[in-house]
Amino acid sequence: MYDRHRVVEGSSHHHGYAHSSGRHRHQLQTTYSSRQAHAFRPTKLFVFGDSYADTGNIGKAESNSWKVPYGITFPGKPSGRFSSGRVLTDYFAKSMGARSPIPYKWKRLGTQHLQYGMNFAYGGTGVFNTLVPHPNMTAQIGLLEQLIKDKTFSAGDMKWSVVLVTLSGNDYSAYNARNGMIQSLPAFIESVVIQLSKNLRRLYALGAKKVAVAALQPLGCLPTSTAANSFQSCNDTVNLLVELHNQMLHQAVDDLNNQTHSSTFIIVDLYSSFMSVLNSTGGDPKFDKPLKPCCIGINSGYNCGSVDKTGSKMYTVCEDPESAFFWDMVHPTQAGWQAVFSSISAALSAALSF
Numbered sequence: 001m002y003d004r005h006r007v008v009e010g011s012s013h014h015h016g017y018a019h020s021s022g023r024h025r026h027q028l029q030t031t032y033s034s035r036q037a038h039a040f041r042p043t044k045l046f047v048f049g050d051s052y053a054d055t056g057n058i059g060k061a062e063s064n065s066w067k068v069p070y071g072i073t074f075p076g077k078p079s080g081r082f083s084s085g086r087v088l089t090d091y092f093a094k095s096m097g098a099r100s101p102i103p104y105k106w107k108r109l110g111t112q113h114l115q116y117g118m119n120f121a122y123g124g125t126g127v128f129n130t131l132v133p134h135p136n137m138t139a140q141i142g143l144l145e146q147l148i149k150d151k152t153f154s155a156g157d158m159k160w161s162v163v164l165v166t167l168s169g170n171d172y173s174a175y176n177a178r179n180g181m182i183q184s185l186p187a188f189i190e191s192v193v194i195q196l197s198k199n200l201r202r203l204y205a206l207g208a209k210k211v212a213v214a215a216l217q218p219l220g221c222l223p224t225s226t227a228a229n230s231f232q233s234c235n236d237t238v239n240l241l242v243e244l245h246n247q248m249l250h251q252a253v254d255d256l257n258n259q260t261h262s263s264t265f266i267i268v269d270l271y272s273s274f275m276s277v278l279n280s281t282g283g284d285p286k287f288d289k290p291l292k293p294c295c296i297g298i299n300s301g302y303n304c305g306s307v308d309k310t311g312s313k314m315y316t317v318c319e320d321p322e323s324a325f326f327w328d329m330v331h332p333t334q335a336g337w338q339a340v341f342s343s344i345s346a347a348l349s350a351a352l353s354f
Helices: 034-039 088-095 104-109 137-149 155-159 170-177 182-205 223-229 236-259 270-278 334-342 345-352
Strands: 007-009 044-048 117-119 161-165 210-214 265-269 295-297 315-317
Touching: 044 088, 044 137, 088 161, 088 334, 088 345, 104 117, 104 137, 137 182, 155 161, 161 182, 170 182, 182 210, 182 236, 210 345, 236 265, 236 270, 265 270, 265 345, 270 334
Parallel strands: 007 265, 044 117, 044 161, 161 210, 210 265
Antiparallel strands: 295 315
């Protein structure tokens, strides 16, 4: 049973591309007393996770996120964001009335750049080691612990901060790449959620008062899952496994809030917010073919941003990235993220007392 006061969720429809379980049928409104609402005014944002939150930690030589045409919408050139423009972190920070926090790798630029917090997210990572040589979530939290020891940040900074945590499926893609057995997948999903829960407890121990945890988005609707049917429909089998992950996550978050006698941990339900946007049929159909990526390799051997030995581009870009939900085979466009965030922003603001 989920505690409805711990969930921030977008409205979801049950027609079109995929089906969701009954718990996604209604938008859950999070209500707090005016006393609580005035008690917390966050000033910093600390971010942990992967490419859904990374704003430039990956090295320029290591990722297509630093290659044209990434960043074509914002800031007009590649910035290390895995999108045509802004990503979840940017909208989250804006909703707080803050700028996006500086990526960890730029930490030596000076204290004046630390006023909005710090982003420790690295694209391609998970709670466990994945297929990229970058800090997993446990190591990312260790980076913050070291900065607190070094007095770069203080206990007071943590007290007046919000933490955003994303976990977007890299542990599962790594599991598949390592030929993990399908019959063992439920046990592996449980181990992922257990490790995530341990990481959340560490953040609480560091003094974080509000921790927003992203539920897993519908992996079965990503272009990597829908390419086989020409981006026409989601893979419901994959999404059933996503729902198992999210059920376990809801339970883990409820348990953490009960054990800490707090309302520290809040789920940001990307599953239902993605579904709400992807299944929007009527009104303003902003995304004409929502499952089709805007930027795609000319064949399966290439990706968005790929070039051949002569420097010729091996990808195509749609005419208007703002009319596409997905940017590449995994990540939303700026317009996609804006639509997703819009469906949860009101409830999120209430839950986090922005």
